[in-house]
Amino acid sequence: MASSLLSLASASPSASLSSHGISKGKLNLGNTSLCFNKEKTNPFIKTKSFGRISMVITSNVSRFEGITMAPPDPILGVSEAFKADNHELKLNLGVGAYRTEELQPYVLNVVKKADKLLLERGENREYLPIEGLAAFNKVTAELLFGADNPVIKQQRVATVQGLSGTGSLRLAAALIERYFPGAKVLISSPTWGNHKNIFNDARVPWSEYRYYDPKTVGLDFEGMIADIKAAPEGSFILLHGCAHNPTGIDPTPEQWGIIADVIQEKNHIPFFDIAYQGFASGSLDTDAASVRMFVARGMEVIAAQSYSKNLGLYAERIGAINVVCSSPDAASRVKSQLKRIARPMYSNPPVHGARIVANVVGDPALFKEWNVEMEMMAGRIKNVRQKLFDSLSSKDKSGKDWSFVLKQIGMFSFTGLNKAQCDNMTNKWHVYMTKDGRISLAGLSLAKCEYLADAIIDSYHNVG
Amino acid sequence: MMIMWRYLRRGMSTSTRVRALRRSWWDHVTPAPKDPINAVTEAFLADPCPYKINLGVGAYRDDDGKPVVLQCVREAEGKIAATNFLESTCAAISSKLVEESAKLVYGEDSDVIKEGRFAGVQALSGTGACRLFAEFQRRFYPDSRIYMPDPTWSNHHNIWRDAQVPIRTFHYYHPDSKGLNFVALMDDVKNAPNGSFFLLHPCAHNPTGVDPSDEQWQEISSLFKVKNHFPFFDMAYQGFASGDLERDARAIRIFLDDGHLIGCAQSFAKNMALYGHRVGCLSLLCDDKIQAVAIKSQLQQIASTIYGSPPIHGMLAVSKILSDPDIKAIWLKEVKDMATRVQRMRATLKEALEKLGSPLNWQPITNQVGMFCFSGLTPDEVDRLAKEFHVYMTYDGRISMAGVTTKNVDYLASAIHEVTAFDQDGKILHTVCA
Numbered sequence: 001m002a003s004s005l006l007s008l009a010s011a012s013p014s015a016s017l018s019s020h021g022i023s024k025g026k027l028n029l030g031n032t033s034l035c036f037n038k039e040k041t042n043p044f045i046k047t048k049s050f051g052r053i054s055m056v057i058t059s060n061v062s063r064f065e066g067i068t069m070a071p072p073d074p075i076l077g078v079s080e081a082f083k084a085d086n087h088e089l090k091l092n093l094g095v096g097a098y099r100t101e102e103l104q105p106y107v108l109n110v111v112k113k114a115d116k117l118l119l120e121r122g123e124n125r126e127y128l129p130i131e132g133l134a135a136f137n138k139v140t141a142e143l144l145f146g147a148d149n150p151v152i153k154q155q156r157v158a159t160v161q162g163l164s165g166t167g168s169l170r171l172a173a174a175l176i177e178r179y180f181p182g183a184k185v186l187i188s189s190p191t192w193g194n195h196k197n198i199f200n201d202a203r204v205p206w207s208e209y210r211y212y213d214p215k216t217v218g219l220d221f222e223g224m225i226a227d228i229k230a231a232p233e234g235s236f237i238l239l240h241g242c243a244h245n246p247t248g249i250d251p252t253p254e255q256w257g258i259i260a261d262v263i264q265e266k267n268h269i270p271f272f273d274i275a276y277q278g279f280a281s282g283s284l285d286t287d288a289a290s291v292r293m294f295v296a297r298g299m300e301v302i303a304a305q306s307y308s309k310n311l312g313l314y315a316e317r318i319g320a321i322n323v324v325c326s327s328p329d330a331a332s333r334v335k336s337q338l339k340r341i342a343r344p345m346y347s348n349p350p351v352h353g354a355r356i357v358a359n360v361v362g363d364p365a366l367f368k369e370w371n372v373e374m375e376m377m378a379g380r381i382k383n384v385r386q387k388l389f390d391s392l393s394s395k396d397k398s399g400k401d402w403s404f405v406l407k408q409i410g411m412f413s414f415t416g417l418n419k420a421q422c423d424n425m426t427n428k429w430h431v432y433m434t435k436d437g438r439i440s441l442a443g444l445s446l447a448k449c450e451y452l453a454d455a456i457i458d459s460y461h462n463v464g
Numbered sequence: 465m466m467i468m469w470r471y472l473r474r475g476m477s478t479s480t481r482v483r484a485l486r487r488s489w490w491d492h493v494t495p496a497p498k499d500p501i502n503a504v505t506e507a508f509l510a511d512p513c514p515y516k517i518n519l520g521v522g523a524y525r526d527d528d529g530k531p532v533v534l535q536c537v538r539e540a541e542g543k544i545a546a547t548n549f550l551e552s553t554c555a556a557i558s559s560k561l562v563e564e565s566a567k568l569v570y571g572e573d574s575d576v577i578k579e580g581r582f583a584g585v586q587a588l589s590g591t592g593a594c595r596l597f598a599e600f601q602r603r604f605y606p607d608s609r610i611y612m613p614d615p616t617w618s619n620h621h622n623i624w625r626d627a628q629v630p631i632r633t634f635h636y637y638h639p640d641s642k643g644l645n646f647v648a649l650m651d652d653v654k655n656a657p658n659g660s661f662f663l664l665h666p667c668a669h670n671p672t673g674v675d676p677s678d679e680q681w682q683e684i685s686s687l688f689k690v691k692n693h694f695p696f697f698d699m700a701y702q703g704f705a706s707g708d709l710e711r712d713a714r715a716i717r718i719f720l721d722d723g724h725l726i727g728c729a730q731s732f733a734k735n736m737a738l739y740g741h742r743v744g745c746l747s748l749l750c751d752d753k754i755q756a757v758a759i760k761s762q763l764q765q766i767a768s769t770i771y772g773s774p775p776i777h778g779m780l781a782v783s784k785i786l787s788d789p790d791i792k793a794i795w796l797k798e799v800k801d802m803a804t805r806v807q808r809m810r811a812t813l814k815e816a817l818e819k820l821g822s823p824l825n826w827q828p829i830t831n832q833v834g835m836f837c838f839s840g841l842t843p844d845e846v847d848r849l850a851k852e853f854h855v856y857m858t859y860d861g862r863i864s865m866a867g868v869t870t871k872n873v874d875y876l877a878s879a880i881h882e883v884t885a886f887d888q889d890g891k892i893l894h895t896v897c898a
Contacts, residue, residue, distance in 0.1 A: 062725045062751045063659070063694060067604060070761040073768070119541065124531040125740040125778075126523060127733075130502065163588075163771035170770050174626075179493055194768065201599075201769040269489055300489050315554050315776035326488040336496035343499055344622035345595055345770060346588035351740030352777035 074193060075434060082432040090430040091448055093439040096245065096411045098309060098377055101445045106377070108312050110370045114359040118352070125351060130339040132161020132320070133354035139361040140320045144274065144288055144305060151295055155328040158335035160321050160342065161349045164314075165275045165306030166194060168321040172271065172302050173202035174341045175323075175334070176236060185236040185271065186228065188212075190436060192245045195238065195273075207231070212247050217404040217416040219249050225262055233267045241274035241303070242287040243410020246438040250280065250409050256290045260297060270294050272303040278310040280410045282378035284371065295324055307357055309411070310374060316353030381411065381441050384449065388441075391453035398461065411442045421459040429455035500618055500858055508856040516854035517876060519867040522670065522835045523739055524802055527869045532802075534737050536795035540784035543791075554776055557783050558586045564786035565745035568702060568709060569716055569728050576720070576749055583759035584747040585767065586774040589739075590700045590731030591619060593746035597696060597727055598627035599766045600748075601661060610696075611652070611662045613637075615860065617670045620663060620698070634662070637672045642828035642840055644674050653687050661694045666715040666728075668701035668834020671862035675705065675833050681715045685722045695719055696727040703735040705833045707803035709796065725749040732782050734835070735799050741778025802866075806835060809868040813837075816877035824884060837863040845883040853879035 078094030092103075100106050131137065137159040141152055151157050162168030176183060185204055187195050188211035199206045209231075210223030228237055239259070244250055251259060263270050272291050278284045294301050306319040321338065325331040342349070360366045385405055392402040405413060417425065417437040425431040431452060433439045444452060498506070504520030526532050562584035563577075570576045587593035601608060610624045613636035624631050634656070635648035653662070664684075669675055676684065688695055697716055705712045719726055725748075732743045746763065750756040767773070785791050814829040829837050841849070841861035849855040855876060857863050868876060 062749070062755060064604060064748065064755070064759055065751070067755070067758050067762055069758045070765040072761075122533060122538070124533055125537075125738050126531050127521070127739045130499065163775070166768070166772035167770065179490075194772075198769045201766070315773070317771060317773065317775040323490070325490050330488045330490040330493070333493045333495045334490050337493055339499075340496040341626070344591070344619060344626040346742060347591040347619065348740070348742070350588075350742045350775035350778065353775065 078432050078434055081426070085430055085432070087430040089451060091432065091443070091452065093431060093433045093441075093443045093452075096309065096440045096442055097314060098312060098411070098442040099445075101380065101447070103443065103445055106312060108370070108373050110360045110366050110373060111311060111313065111356060113366060113369075114356045117359060118355055123355070128161070128348045128351050128354065130342050130348050131159075131335060132349045133351065133358060135358040135362060136161055136318075136354035137320065139358055140305060141322055143284065143361055144277070144291060144303060144322060145295060145324075146285070146288070146292060149292070149295065151324050156325050156331050158323040158325060158331040158338060160335060160338045161354055162304070162319045162321045162342075163317040163346070163349060164308050164319040165273060165304055166198065166319075167317065167349075168304035168306070168319045169195070169198050169273060170202060170345075171321045171338055171341055172304060172323075173199055173204050175338060177202050177204050178337070178341070180234070180236075183234055183236060184232065185238055186231050186268075187238045188224075188240070188244070190246055191238070191240075192273075192275075209237070211244075212249065212414060214416060217414060218407065219251060219255070221251070221255055225258065228259070228262050228268065229266060231266065231268065234269070235266070236269045236271045236302070237263055238271045238273060239290070241272045241277065241291050242280035242289075243276035243412070245275065245410070246412050246434070246436060247414040248408030248410050248412045249414065251290075253289065253293075256293055260294050260299070263294075264297070264299065270299060270301050272301065274303060275306040276309055276410050277305070278374040279378050279381070282375040282382070284310075284374060298326075300325055307353065311357060311360065311370070313353050313356065316356065317350060318353030318357055384441050384444050384446060385413070387446050387449040388444070388453060391450045392456065395450075395453050396457045396461075400460070411440055413439050413441055415439055415456060417456070417459055418464075421463045424459040424463040425455055429458070431455050504856050504858055507850065511854055511856075513854040515872070515875060517856065517867060517872050519855065519857040519863045519865075519876075522734065522864050522866065524734060524737055524806075524835070524866045525869070527805065527871070529867070529869050529872070532737050534795065534798050536785050536791050536798055537736060537738065537781055539791050539794065540781045540788070543784060543788070544780050554773060554779075557776070557779055558774065560787060561586055561743075561779055561783040562745055562747070564783065565730055565732075566747050568786070569699065569713060569730060569747060570720060570749075571710075571713070571717060574720065580753045581751070581756060582747045582749050583756040583763060584745060585760060585763045586779060587729070587744045587746045587767075588742045588771065588774060589733045589744040590698060590729050591623065591744075592742065592771075592774075593729030593731070593744045594620065594623050594698055595627065595770070596746050596763055596766055597729060597748075598624045598629055599770075600763060602627050602629050603762070603766070605661070608661050611656055611660055613649075613663070613665065613669070615671055616663065616665070617698075617700075632656070636669075637674055637838065639840070642674075642825075642838060643831065644676055644680070646676065646680055650683065650687060653684065653691065653693065656691065656693065659692045659694070661696060662688070664695055664697050664715070666697045666699050666702075667705035667712040668836070670700065670834070671836050671858070671860055672838040673828075673832025673834050673836045674838070676715070678714060678718065681718045685719045685724065688719070688724060689722055694727070695724055696729070698729045700729075700731040701734055701834050702730070703796075703799035704803050704806070704835055707800040707807075709735075709799065720749075725751075732778070735802075736782060736785065736795065737802075738778050738781065741781070742775060743778035743782045806865045809865050809870075809873060810837065812870070812873050813865075813868060813877055816874055817881060820877055820881045822881050822884065835864055835866050837865050839863050839880070841880070841883070848883045849879055853882070855879050 075095050082092040098106055141157050141159045145152055162171050185199055185206045186209045187206055189208035190212055209227035210220045213220035242250055277287045280287045291303055301324040303322045308314040323334045325334055360370050389402055389405040415437045419435050422433055422435050422437060425433060501521055508518040566582055566584050567577055576582055587596055609630040609632055611632050611634050612620055614633035634652035635645045638645035667675055702712045703709045727748045730745045733739045748759055785795050810830045814826045817826045839861045843859045846857055846859050846861060
């Protein structure tokens, strides 16, 4: 160990042995220790920096000396840059958090009501079981699959509460790593940035299937099918249930059918990430259609859910992982193993968000109200899309087809702008977006559509 | 049936249809063994006996055997208005929480706090904090192992194992004395390769309730310095050992004074009775602020693929409690009250056993500290207690004293007295009055 200490001390140029000095002057040379000063009461002795010293001293040098800064999160970086900008016309189209027309965060009324109910009840905060709140697990599966779905009636769904979409995906990834070692997950190109990080950290190999076609600013369906076909049998195919992030491009129902065909042919497992149920069309049921189609075919399906967007519960971290199995026995075994994965991650999930969702979804009156609010939020985004499209079409005389703005669905839109063009958006127009050309329509108001149209037209035509 | 067949057949080739209907992907998934601690609660819940006692999970109960909501928590929640949260607000609150949490560990006036020489992140209670550290350890010291006390909280083994860090144990509990096996502990510390990672419980050791004395901690700390070991503290019961938060951090302060750059996992599950909200903190002491920022970024990145960001609800409550002097004062008193009740129950149980004429030595009940008592009961005795007396505890004989009340202590004493009537050889140790 002495040698590694040596290399630690010299590896980092900033290793300053003086910052809180050397305690007691003990010299550690492997197993020998020469004590110069046994005074317990002698605290840190401040010394001058020795620079790149190769003498090893039992010191307070951190053993994490060589650790560098982690790369900044690209999406959050956008918000930070936006905050630093003082321009009055600035626009934040970075992170996918819903904003009102006044561009304020929005707490759903049903959430406020549920919160109030919980506060009044003053319930205790005892540990949830490892798999989460039973009432939540029940309603979340019903919301996704439909309460009357045979898979639910036959108890063939293993549902475990997870920490939002991220946590639910991670549970599934760990399950895949443990029970399908070497199996690959196929993710769309592009996809949400954190997908690959999750699979990397869970040590699950992944590769991409073609998805976005920059030529059409639409779906490269042939490429997608070809790549899914080419994957080794028994791969996990990660699909966005609705409102694809970041492109906003969803397959049509017919295309979903063909995707299901190919997955069955190749004996793959469909793995849905549903982070926007309700936000795509405004209807919670309609947005679950793709998942339900696969399940109706008798396929075993993995599905991760999140309530971050559709109930605005970002901060509460509430979601679920569902594994639809061919038998209740399999579901019970799978559930037990998901619990076994969760226990050494966080023991049991947080209670508050689960109670809110259970109250909102489980209470018919609140559920109805939620449906209305969901329609309103999705409706606002649809209106904004329309206005943006109208502005683009009327202002741009080049004849370029901007209809992709209307065809894309959900919070995000892939504008087709390249990096240089995105930089122009930010530098010249103070429009903040991610460098892949994604804009978050949830951060756009009707009032700003014309300004945004100007910015997009300028960037598209006048920048390389 | 025919209609269903046609429906199923649509879009499926024959071979895949047959395959899809017959085979499950999950055939090879076996049922997981039950978590030993949760299994106790499950068995307890399933028992219809009206005078059953749950001494399994370490969750505090009042003298009526009910879970509590602390007044400080109610006050804090009352003050927290339902605000519209920007994502950035969460980050600010989290930072505040981390700062206040660190003060509890290192002392408000410590240089470490003043100079910002620690990397701190909010974590999913103690489990989450330990797991973050285990993953961090694996990432930056891929060849290292972790040394854990024998015994330790069962989930510690799961955590480091799932993080793929090999585990070794060091001697800790002496079953004969029901106390600390200090000599063997020091031997193991000495014999471990230099620069090893050690997991330590700074107070109220779980499951034994056996803590080193201050002098023993000092010796351990000195030996750690010689060996250049990394001390990682899991502090889940600050306040529950002595009733005084500062006192309970004594072991950590000893190490701090000796110049160790420690790591510490904290949980607010027990001492704020916030179990289900999953609030905790992981802190690592650093050379300087620059390194602290770098390490924090790495910890956040590890967390970003496990759960993203921590849940806000508990975060708000804890942050309020720690930063509002009035509410914090209420909290300190409530912690003391909880610890005092547990201490009183220890004394009462011991007295009751002695009064029953048990010849066994029950001194360890009051010697041991914190929520748990390592009773020395054998698995057979634990079984009998559950089946015949409806008293539930984990198989290692660990009793959660928080589940003992003035109303059930006499019954508990007589149950324990009954099952310990015979020693290992079947010899009657004492006669039990019917």
